[in-house]
Amino acid sequence: AQSVAQPEDQVNVAEGNPLTVKCTYSVSGNPYLFWYVQYPNRGLQFLLKYITGDNLVKGSYGFEAEFNKSQTSFHLKKPSALVSDSALYFCAVRDPNTGGFKTIFGAGTRLFVKA
Amino acid sequence: GAVVSQHPSWVICKSGTSVKIECRSLDFQATTMFWYRQFPKQSLMLMATSNEGSKATYEQGVEKDKFLINHASLTLSTLTVTSAHPEDSSFYICSARDDKVSSYNSPLHFGNGTRLTVT
Secondary structure (H helix, E strand, C coil): CCEEECCCCEEEEECCCCEEECCEEECCCCCEEEEEEECCCCCEEEEEEECCCCCEEECHHHCEEEEECCCCEEEEEECCCCHHHCEEEEEEEECHHHHCCCCEECCCEEEEEEC | CCCEEEECCEEEECCCCCEEEEEEECCCCCCEEEEEEECCCCCEEEEEEEECCCCCEECCCCCCCCEEEEEEECCEEEEEECCCCHHHCEEEEEEECCCCCCCCCCCCEECCCEEEEEC
């Protein structure tokens, strides 16, 4: 069965500083990995995905994520945080070999960026 | 493009009544839609996969008779919470897969969610 872990409930960072939101996953085959962001009382918005190829993927709003197969991690990063980045971030995994389009989400990490 | 409309955005109902939540893909066709429930501590739980023209596939632990799903057209799926109780109060979110994008690496498109409060 596929699963996703986001070990931090909350991450606090000062504006202008780099940020990292952690994610580890578990799947039986090769994973498709996604990051989504959620603003209050809204649905989720897609940020970026890793399918294959370069381990560093770039996405929307200056975010990027690094896939590490040996550590089964897919941490979300941004070189310089903005106050407007404050939101809830979800890591997600899809294993098409076993689950088709079914997507499993982590518990979410709330990011607070202080001015 | 790829807009998913979810209605209502919030609803308050009395215990024992039923509530229907609609999920529409506005500018694409979606044979497959997914229903999630978001708990107060943030986590997003997949409840079921909704398939147009066939029965929904429920995740383990989700009561089929409690959460009725109907996917009658390529652009509409509905979730009905039957005989609602206070413990059903939650944020329900639907998502849809664009039929034109057949690759398994395509992201999902999400509605804005429905806040259900059962009194």
